[in-house]
Amino acid sequence: MDKIIIGSEEWCHLPQLGIPAVKVRVDSGARTSALHAFNIKSFKRGGIPWVSFHVHPLQRSRAVSLHCEAPIVDRRMVKNTSGASEKRYVIKVPMRMGENTWEIELTLTNRDSMGYRMLLGREAMANRILVDPSMSMSLGRFSESELVDMYGMQRKAKTGLKIALLASNPELYSNQRIMEAGTERGHEMIFLGVKDCYMKLDDENPEVHYRGGHIITDLDAVIPRIRPSATFYGCALTRQFESMGVYALNHSLAISQSRDKLFSLQLLIKSGLDIPVTGFANSPIDTNELIEMVGGAPLIVKLLEGTQGRGVVLAETKKAAESVINAFKAVKANLLVQEFIKEAGGKDLRLFVINGKVKAVIQREAAPGEFRANLHQGGSASVVRATSEERRLAIKAAKAMGLAVAGVDIIRSKGGPLLLEVNSSPGLEGIETATEKDVAGMMIEAIEQQLKWKGNLT
Structure with missing residues (x-):
């Protein structure tokens, strides 16, 4: 049998x-093939176990959702x-690639955070396929209009605003959702990679240029979603857009001061808001006083500079606290010492605020063995x-x-x-999944309200 070259x-x-x-992402390093699936539920049909699930078949899009059973x-x-x-369910279905059709096994798993909705592993390729990694789409391509016709999608005229998402990774769930939400509401959405932008500082004609020399013009709004490691340059870009008269959903100064943990806590206290008792010092000599300042261990x-729960340590004894503090100080790391709220039981609340209103709330619970709720480290979310x-x-x-x-x-304490x-x-994934609310759409709506845009969303 002649093998297919893909x-x-x-x-x-x-x-x-x-x-x-x-x-499909072709991956000979993976043994099994996988298909993106969510809402996965098992049931019996005629005494035989079946599984039902939904699929978003198109990359970086949730515009199409198909219900499948096997x-x-x-x-x-x-x-x-x-x-x-x-642990994944496994199904066996025919797959057609080019002019050839054969049965393959597919495991079902949520691949929303992955670039491809399907992965083809070596078991499905055995004795049938040769892979040339230098090639792509060797069996043919589909245009956007062909996909629109295949899936019966309605073409929406872009009569709305021109909105840029300033971020680093277009594959992240949150960034994909914001791009989708804007498009669904009739806006022209543009993804701008922070590292791919550069600026022309000119008092009369400030500009932002993009990779390849393209000048970014006619933007109505920009949504900055800047990763902590890119805070300095990302805020500089946001300031540049602001100087060009572009509305920033979060302005540069607000982002800068929120990223400085010490400064942000000082601002919160200045506004009369309650925080856990916190200590800060610049010298290891002050270690014992710092520990006593927050009520001692734990x-x-x-x-x-820590993010997403990294760089946060629970010191259960005074000796452990001294060791951790002095170790960080030895490498000239800036740190805060904060009282431990034991009664919180590893739980906290995430409240999503948009334009002065709480739009969604979840409770986050720490993973077993952890002391702090963090969805990036195995924690769970509930409404x-x-x-x-x-x-x-x-x-x-x-x-x-x-x-x-x-x-x-927010953490709940006795006081x-x-x-x-x-x-x-x-992040949007945890709160949208738990609450089933369109938080990304609410963010776009906030821009519409600020710019007094009224469009036909039918």
Whole structure:
């Protein structure tokens, strides 16, 4: 049998599942093939186990959602891209690639955070395929208009605003959702990579240029979602857009001061808002006084430059606290020492504030063995009702930072709610998944309200 020569990515058709076209990442290093799936539920049909699930077949888009069903052939442990094992349902369906059709096994897993909705592993390619990594789409391509016709999507005229998303990774869930939400509301959405932008400083004609010499013009608004490592340059770019008369959903000064943990806590206190007792010093000589200042051990040690829960340590004894503080000071790292709120039980609240209103709330719970709730480190999220006091605290915190959009983290203590942190680029995946709210759409709506734009959203 003549083998098919394919490239590193190809289009395929899964007729049994009703998927006319899905772009596949060809990966001979992976044993099993995987298909993006969510809302996965098992059931029985005629005594035989089946599985139902939904699929977003198009990359970086949730505009199309298909409901699929198939018999279950197995359920097995599979290592994901992070190296962690997870138990997945396995189905067997025909796959058409080019002029050839054959049956393959597919594991079902949520690939929303991945670039490709389907991965083709070596078991599905055995004795049939040769891979030339230098090639791409060797069996043919589909244009955007062809995909629109295949999936019956309506073409929406872009009669709205021109909005840029200033970020680093277009594949992140939050960035994909914001781009989708803007497009769905009829706006022209542009992704601008922070590292790909450069500026012309001119008092009469300031400009932002993009990779290849393209001058960015006619923007109505920019949504800065700047990763911590790019804060300095990202804020400089945001200031440049502001000088050009472009509305920034979060302005540069607000982002800068929210990223400085010490300064942000000082601003919150100045606004009369409650935080855990916190100490800061510049010398290891002050270690013992710092520890006593926050009530002794156990206590929390935080690096000022830490992000997403990294650089946060629980010191359960005074000796451990001294060791951690002195170790950080030895490498000239700036840190905060903060009282440990034991009664919180590893839980905190994330309140999503947009234009002075709390739009969504979740409770985050720490993973087993961890002391702090963090969704990036195995924590879980659930819907919870915030008290009126907690809502007022979150709104005041966002206002104190000058942020139109903020993720405000609050911990419940015996003495009442305390502010932990105010995030200028809060993630959307955990809060949208748990609450089933279109938070990305609310962010776009906030821009529409600010610019007094009224469009036909039908």
